[in-house]
Amino acid sequence: MADKNCQALTLDFIAVEDDAEMIAVEDEIRRDLKEIGVTVNTRFLSREDYIEAELNGDYNMLFTRTWGAPYDPHSYFNSWAVPSHVEYTAIDTLEAPLSRELLLKKIENVQKELDEMQIQAQWREILNDVHQQAIFLPLWGTRIPYVINRRLSGFTPSDQAFTYPLSSIRISSGSANITIAPGSGGSLFTSVGPLNPHQYFPNQIFASDWIYEGLVNYGQDGEIVPSLASEWTTERTAEGQRVIFQLREGVKFHDGSDWNCTVAKLNFDHIFSDTVRERHSSFGATANLKSWTCNQNGEFVLETSAPFYPLLQELTYSRPFVFASASSFAAGIDSDPETQNSCESGDFGSKWDYLEEFVTCLGLSAPIGTGPFKFADREYLPGTNETMDAKVTFARHEDYWGGLPAIEFLEIIHFEDTDAVEAALFDGQLDMVLGSGPLSAKQVQNIKFVHSDKFDVRHSAVLQNALVVLNSGKAPTDDIQTRQAIIHAVNKAIFIEDEFAGLEQAVSQLLPLTAPYSNVDLNPKWNYDLEKARFLNCPADMNGSSEDSLSGGAIGGIVAAILVVLAMAVFLGRLILREKQGKPMFAPEKIRKGEQA
Incomplete structure (x- = not known):
């Protein structure tokens, strides 16, 4: 009280x-x-x-x-x-x-x-x-939890808060079709959204990350590691900096087309169009990036108008600086970034609605990237006007440059609550529960310590x-x-x-x-x-004016003072006693001889 x-x-x-x-x-x-x-x-x-x-x-x-x-x-x-x-x-x-x-x-x-x-x-x-x-x-x-059936192995927790990397998973027994209940920003999964990587909510980062890739990835403690760029060099310029990316060879989009500098530039033309770039103004790259070109060697060259040290880190984000196939743009490789932009109409968010007065958003015809999994199918929950997903299926990318994933199909399943997720996990309907939201912390810990024979529970760093x-x-x-x-x-x-x-x-x-x-x-x-x-x-x-008892610190100080007073009284008593007995504690001749009293 x-x-x-x-x-x-x-x-x-x-x-x-x-x-x-x-x-x-x-x-x-x-x-x-x-x-x-x-x-x-x-x-x-x-x-x-x-x-x-x-x-x-x-x-x-x-x-x-x-x-x-x-x-x-x-x-x-x-x-x-x-x-x-x-x-x-x-x-x-x-x-x-x-x-x-x-x-x-x-x-x-x-x-x-x-x-x-x-x-x-x-x-x-x-x-x-x-x-x-x-x-x-x-x-x-927050340490992101991952609960995985022990028939699966090889999972490595992500270095990012909202991605679930699954291409390294190995299957020791059972089906190669894997069922998942993913976390969605700390809540239960409701929808993956339109899967347009150049837009934001309601697109889910984890699904975008399976489909699309950027030039570089974010590693442990912020280390920048290669992705669609195999290597890069950074140079100082009079104004800012120049980064030259050597693009990975032999990479295929899900539609079979080639990854190359022309496609990279197409995506950046749309992301950084004069109008749409304002939608991405939370990121410094939109204010500092002045040009993106292909050189004679087919390398992708970025130049900034001022020094901007986080450029590479921003290029690791799962949106919007990732790459879709040219075939998914309205007019293919020749799509105009102002009249045929990859943005989704009505999906700018209320703060940015006015931007649609100056650009025509035609979106992407299909979610086609270079990632380890490609979109296959979705079923909507009845009565939700196609705003909530009952099940979404992803298939492995057979030509994935990082190696063929062991998982053949990923099925994301919607559940009403955490108890339903837990029940599905125990009866074998679910193989994995990934991220915060699908299970409570107590449920995760119970599975970890009581059911470790059936499930492997991993955690990310904070x-x-x-x-x-x-x-x-x-x-x-x-x-x-x-x-x-x-x-x-x-x-x-x-x-x-x-x-x-x-x-x-x-x-x-x-x-x-x-x-x-x-x-x-x-x-x-x-x-x-x-x-x-x-x-x-x-x-x-x-200050002591309260009727309540003294604090522990005040009481400690009083006790210490009392002990000091008692010690001094005992010392003075002994001093007086020895004087009366003719045995002074500090006799001059004893002091001269260095004797102790």
Whole structure:
């Protein structure tokens, strides 16, 4: 129970209504904050209303997650400059000398550096600046779970938050047709979307990643590794940089056509058309890339208008910088990027609807890439107006340059809830459950420790952090001392243990340490400390005016003082006694002779 001397504060806390993780921990966050006099009013909103509140800054606390690998840190931080993202409102009122404008300028400037030491130093400064503002309550680091029937082997967890690489899977027994329940951004699977890699929601990244590929891939701790480009060289130019990609030979699209520089340029013509590139403005490449050409050797050459160190990292993303076959464009290789663009009409998102006034979106006729699996078929759930999938089938790409996958067919199956997923797994209908959402953390841990004879449970490294954003632009969280009190009052270790059964781990910093340039030690640690939280929001209590009992630290100090007084009394008593007995403890002649009393 909060002390009567605590400031009585009321906070507006919002989350998406179907976010199972937030639902699981929200009541415990409310309970913890009540201990320091803070009342939390929680609103579980539809996704549309949540986005509206996020845009308007209509919240004190908001549950979200970092973007995760491969988007951290720069793409995630770039999004802070966009008013439709929660972080834009969260950094509205920062403690001087930092301001939103200065912070965004620092984020812009670090990406213009090409010297590794300078990049590291500037990111350390930015991460520390943000940390000191106490606008984020880091909760836990998400390790992506994968549950796999033991008839399958060879699975390697992804280095990205939303991809499930399956081309390395081997089959020791049974059918080569594999059934999957995939996670969909932390929720149950509903649809793979239109499978257009140049668009965003509702397309699912994991499905796009099976079909399409880019020039390079994102590896462990951000290492850039070859994909459709076998190698590359980077040169400094007067304005920025030039990257020359030698394209992998012998690569075939799913329709049998060849991968080459002409097709690469076609895709970039559409992605970076004068109109459509604005839709991709969250990524720095759209602002910095000035040309994409084929040289006389058939190499793909990119040039930037300014130095931009994250260029290669952005090219690892599963969208939009990946390649579809020329045959899927409206007029093939000659498709005009303004009148026959690969964008889907009506799929820009509400913020970008106006762009369709200046471009004609004809989409792609079919999802045809170079990846290890190709789209085969889909069945819609009845009564959903073709917005939800009952089953989606992918077939292996027989001419895949990376080697023939052992899986012949992948079938994604829709389930109503996590209990249905678990039941299907145990009765053999499902071979794999991939990612966060299809199973609860407790179900995953139960399978791992009780049913390890049937299933292999793997986890990724920590790839993104769950967190609560504290809005500095709305009272009472516009006060940094209030934000610090909130952070220290939440005992996240308890609800992580209760709700996640050891699957997740508490974190005290915004970004995972595995993100490039983010492995820095920041202080103070944003951990649970009820005494600090009370000191910040209940100062009268900590000054002793409360009727409550003294804190543990105060009691310890009093006990120590008493012990010192008693020791001094005993020493003085012995000194007096020896003087009376004629045996002074400090006799002059003994001191001269070096004798001890």
